[in-house]
Amino acid sequence: MFAGAVAVGWVCHGGGAVVAATVSGLALPPGLSEFYSHGVGAIAMKLKMANVYLLTVVLILGAAVYAVQYQSENPSASQQTSARPLFPQVDEASINSLTLETQTRSLSFERDENGVWRMTEPENAVANQASVAYLANLVATGTSDRTLTINADELDTYGLDQPLATLTFAQTGKEPRTVVMGTYNFNRTALYALIDPPATLEGELSVLLVSPDFETAVTRPTGEWTEPEAATESPTEAPTDATDPTEGSAEEPIEAPAETPSAESPNEESPSSEGDSEPQ
Structure with missing residues (x-):
């Protein structure tokens, strides 16, 4: 068109x-x-x-x-609290036993009458004092500034259904206390933890965020929990072995003058033998 x-x-x-x-x-x-x-x-x-x-x-x-x-x-304002001790009125010196359980091992430590830490499980040995004291100090001085309220069916979200470690400690005349450590939070600035959890985990539970230093303290290799006794004894034996040859060598010059009179005795006997021959 x-x-x-x-x-x-x-x-x-x-x-x-x-x-x-x-x-x-x-x-x-x-x-x-x-x-x-x-x-x-x-x-x-x-x-x-x-x-x-x-x-x-x-x-x-x-x-x-x-x-x-x-x-x-980030919990709401009602869930946040100021930093507070994990275990109020607990100091390092009052702790006399520690038991550390993970998915692969169980370690136990006790203080002896001299205040020295000793491993009692899985072997009986002198414990590495620095390693055990570091763990005991974390328990006594640890704090938390955040608390979450969760349901028991959410434990796996926080790694508390198969915890990283369970630490139990005791004080003289008091009930044992327990801290259960789970996974890291989203930015890896803290670990989720349960403090003195009930025997049966059900209903609502309070989860605290604790220092990541706990992971360093509980994941040490087993060899770092005991003192290397064999290595510390060998230097002490070396000086004793070294002094024995010195003492023996010092005595030899003293014995040498003592033998000189016996060397002169033949010279003294020779005149007497000549005197006996003169009458003949």
Whole structure:
């Protein structure tokens, strides 16, 4: 009907749409011209509004995801407390026994009457005093500034269903105390822990965040928990062996002058033998 060609191009720019119509060889009727000027403009406006709605939805979803993750890793103000001791009124000197249990081993230590730490399990030996004292000091001075309330069915989330370690210590005349250590928090600044948990883990439980130094203290190789006695005894024997040859060599010069009279005795006997021969 029309002799000519109509080309329509869509160009997206700035979240909206610009419609370009190129008409060759014909003059558009008024109705068709009005369609291009109003209808296409309305379509462009709808596309622009759709982009605005889509951007709004994305921002809302992003904010919701951030809020959920932040809430899960950072307890509310009602759950946060100021730093407080893990075990109030416990000092290192009052601890007289420690038992450390992990998934692969069990170690026990006791102080003797001289205050020296000794390993009692898995062997009887003098303990490495620095290693045991470091662990006892963490127990006595450890603090926590955050407490979470969780359900017992969430223990695996905090690594407390198969704990990193369970530490039990005792004081004279008092009930044993226990700290159960789980996994790290999301930024590895603390370990999740249970303090004196009930025998049956059910219902709501209080989880504390404790220093990551506990991991260093409880994951030492077994050889670092005892003193290397053989290595410490060998230097003490060396001086005793070295003094024996010295004493023997010092006595030899003293005996040498004592033998000189026996050497002179033949000379003294020779005149007597000559005197006996003169009467003949």
